[in-house]
Amino acid sequence: MNHQAILRFRRLGILTIIAVYLVILAGGIVRASGAGMGCPDWPTCFGQWIPPTDEAQLPADYHEIYARRGYENTQFNPVKTWTEYGNRLVGATTGLLVLLTAWASRIFLRMDKTIFYLSLGNVFLIGFQGWLGSAVVASNLKPFMITFHMLMALAIVALVVYTIARSQRDALGRLDVGGLPDKFKTVLIAVMAMTLLQVMMGTQVREAVDFIAHEHSYIDRKYWRDDFPVIFYVHRSFSSIILLTNLWLVWKLHRSAARQNLLYRTGLAIVSVIGIAILAGITLDRLGFPAVAQPVHLLMANVIFGLQFFLYIGLGYAGRTPLMFGENGEIKPDSPTLTG
Incomplete structure (x- = not known):
């Protein structure tokens, strides 16, 4: 191989x-x-x-x-x-x-x-x-x-x-996640759905902000907040729920996985990025909607979903028997079948 x-x-x-x-x-x-x-x-x-x-x-x-x-x-x-x-x-x-x-x-x-x-x-x-x-x-x-x-x-x-x-399913298959509760993956799926919902609400907020920015000729940013729609406040409050549910996931990983476990480190990365996204959101809300904070907030939201998706895929492969390949790349007869 x-x-x-x-x-x-x-x-x-x-x-x-x-x-x-x-x-x-x-x-x-x-x-x-x-x-x-x-x-x-x-x-x-x-x-x-x-x-x-x-x-x-x-x-x-x-x-x-x-x-x-x-x-x-x-x-x-x-x-x-x-x-x-x-x-x-x-x-x-x-x-x-x-x-x-x-x-x-x-x-x-x-x-x-x-x-x-x-x-x-x-x-x-x-x-x-x-x-x-x-x-x-x-x-x-x-x-x-x-x-x-x-x-x-x-x-x-x-x-x-x-x-x-x-x-990398061979490496992921060696990860030990046996100590995680049965409902962990279900909660993770719910968290991913909430993240997508949050992103969709964020797009509606950005569409409203685009309209407000155009009305203000992209100046007087400190006044934009006065015209924010109700969805902005729902979006802002929902971030707390997302943070708490992701903290629960990381806590369960912390209790059941080794500190060097890739999935545990992915969980820590998720919470860290959520923290940056929330700080960027607070900056937009309280500091007159600075231009630099908007793309950072958008990027962090997308990174969060990417990390959560990798965690989900990694959990699916974790604990499986690694594949074994011959010298020419063929799967050895005693390897598990390719599924998932």
């Missing part, structure tokens, strides 16, 4: 997960800065593959050109243009990493074809996500399209996390 090739696949997969999270962060920065229409066309930006740095580099009638395309009041702003362009570059890099991960996954065709097909499926998902990004621009940033675009990013993360975890 080519251990170097498997290690290369796992490293590429981890880089892909990081890149997807960077795309989410970049998207949050774009929304917080109001740079979503910094590039009014796609895949080019103001008709160029490398956007201009000065309005003088554009045609004199560019306002009329984009008005005829359905984008009225298009005004070139170099900061917003390059912010959106940076977001696209991160997205393109992520697409390249997904392709490389799929190529590297061919090593599993002899061992676990599902890993190869999942990696290949992610290529199509990332392609759809790229098309969806163009549709978001074409829709002139309709809130529903933005939210769907973000949820697709979550789906891509979940698929990559599952694929990488499956490739």
Whole structure:
């Protein structure tokens, strides 16, 4: 078995997960800065593959050109243009990493074809996500399209996390979780559902904030809170329930798993990230909605779900007999069947 090739696949997969999270962060920065229409066309930006740095580099009638395309009041702003362009570059890099991960996954065709097909499926998902990004621009940033675009990013993360975890099922199978209560996994599923609900409420809050920000011309941030909808206060209060339920999970892991146990450390990471997300939320609520806090809050919410999903997958593999492979990568006859 080519251990170097498997290690290369796992490293590429981890880089892909990081890149997807960077795309989410970049998207949050774009929304917080109001740079979503910094590039009014796609895949080019103001008709160029490398956007201009000065309005003088554009045609004199560019306002009329984009008005005829359905984008009225298009005004070139170099900061917003390059912010959106940076977001696209991160997205393109992520697409390249997904392709490389799929190529590297061919090593599993002899061992676990599902890993190869999942990696290949992610290529199509990332392609759809790229098309969806163009549709978001074409829709002139309709809130529903933005939210769907973000949820697709979550789906891509979940698929990559599952694929990488499956490739490490031998190591995960050695983890001892026998001391966990029977209801632990049920509670974890409920916690994941609550996290998704919290993310969906957060998208509604962000849609309302986008509208408020537009009404205030993206200035006077300290007054935005006066117009927040009721869903904001529900979203804020619900974070306490999520924190407490995740603390329960970590407490059970603390009592039953060794400190070096990967799943225990994942639980600690979940609670830490929740703490950062709550601090970012308090900053938004109490300090006049600073632009830097909004993308951090969004990123942490997505990282929380990714970690919870890995914990769920890890629990499914923990305690199983590791697979045994021959020199050419074939599964030995006395290995357990590939399930899950």
